[in-house]
Amino acid sequence: MxxxxxxxxxxxxxxxxxxxxxxxxxxxxxxxxxxxxxxxxxxxxxxxxxxxxxxxxxxxxxxxxxxxxxxxxxxxxxxxxxxxxxxxxxxxxxxxxxxxxxxxxxxxxxxxxxxxxxxxxxxxxxxxxxxxxLEVAATVVSNMDLVQLSPGETFLVHGGAGGIGTFAIQYAKALGCRVATTAGTDDKRAFCRDLGADIALDYHGDWVAGLRHATDDHGADVILDIMGAKYLGPNIDVLAADGRLVIIGMQGGVKGELNIGRLLNKRGLVTATSLxxxxxxxxxxxxxxxxxxxxxxxxxxxxxxxxxxxxxxxxxxxxxxxxxxxxxxxxxxxxx
Structure with a gap:
């Protein structure tokens, strides 16, 4: 063959x-x-x-x-x-x-x-x-089951216009969540909104401040992250109380600095998984x-x-x- x-x-x-x-x-x-x-x-x-x-x-x-x-x-x-x-x-x-x-x-x-x-x-x-x-659905569903994403929660997925993002936006919306995402161009952010994203932010800018403003400083209850090290600190900053961060990718590197004090204050969970x-x-x-x-x-x-x-x-x-x-x-x- x-x-x-x-x-x-x-x-x-x-x-x-x-x-x-x-x-x-x-x-x-x-x-x-x-x-x-x-x-x-x-x-x-x-x-x-x-x-x-x-x-x-x-x-x-x-x-x-x-x-x-x-x-x-x-x-x-x-x-x-x-x-x-x-x-x-x-x-x-x-x-x-x-x-x-x-x-x-x-x-x-x-x-x-x-x-x-x-x-x-x-x-x-x-x-x-x-x-x-199947790969994107299996990745998203298994991880959202793991952290028990629930109706009414705010869900953030990075790279909303990619394969994982396009599925995750729609799946979280179907679960009854408020959905936020990041994307790099106006066209991609418009595409994400068409899929159902309530909040679409430019990752070239201060998306942490943007999400805080859009959620009245609540932040994200669940974050699905494809970036890894580069976004570890910002993800913790925007995590809501009792929030859960799931890392599934390493596009932004494999070694980052974690502020444990910030995580303790939020009673946050950080997990990394591979399918x-x-x-x-x-x-x-x-x-x-x-x-x-x-x-x-x-x-x-x-x-x-x-x-x-x-x-x-x-x-x-x-x-x-x-x-x-x-x-x-x-x-x-x-x-x-």
Missing amino acids: RAITVRQPEPGQTDELGRPLRPGPEALVVDQQPTPIPGPGEVLVKTVAAGINRADLLQRQGLYPPPPDTTDVIGLEAAGIVEQVGPGVTEWQPSDEVVALLSGGGYAEYFVAPAGQLVAPPEGTDLVTAATL RFRDSAQKSAIAARVAESVWPLVENGTITPAPIERFAFEDAAAAHARLASGEVTGKLVLTF
Whole structure:
């Protein structure tokens, strides 16, 4: 089968600052690999589309290696047609349409996944669109369940025009929350308001003061953060009493300074989670939760899938460059 692999730089190669050279988008190449064989409890799927996520860019650069015993082929979410089922699998049959929550392997013509990590796409949703839904929905829903986001609370998500943000805004609104977000341009902030955001702030400016003003100094009860270290201090500043900060990304670095006194005064909770490194039982439970609670919201139009930019499988390098540009609204997907 064809798969996207990462061409590694020559040993000792450095960038202009003398640091070890990290593979850029151009390092993504089409290669031939053996088609995987499904083991007990597993399913082989012929790929129709694979979603592209920030984590994929980090893995390409060697900064987010896959879990042990996981393929090094990139790709955390994909959709396709069941080709073959392994021993013991009874819930899926060849020709079934499925969406998969993966630890890796989506950037290939075929992938293998545990049967429980597959769900049928929402009714009326094509597989290309469905390929962009499960990872973001699983990330948001599992984390909002963890911190018990409740109706009437103020919810802040950073990067509202991205894949996580576009889903989180709509999901929190469906739960009955007041929703705030940050985005970098007027067009993106208008897009977030169209999705249901009550407050859309420019992250180039003083968004902490902006949120305090918009909430009469209440702040945010729950914050979903993709930035990490860069926003740790500001997030604590804007956290409401008994607030909960969930860190799911590292776009702004991995080491920050935490004012414990401020956190104590607010009785605040800070947690950081990763979906990728959960075991299959946990992922299967999360996938089932998404199918049960989110798919009906997609089917009735309460949640609209994010705008999609499509790239041919062979153009994975261009897709990575596009995502890295910061100009994307919505999701990118590779099509096969």
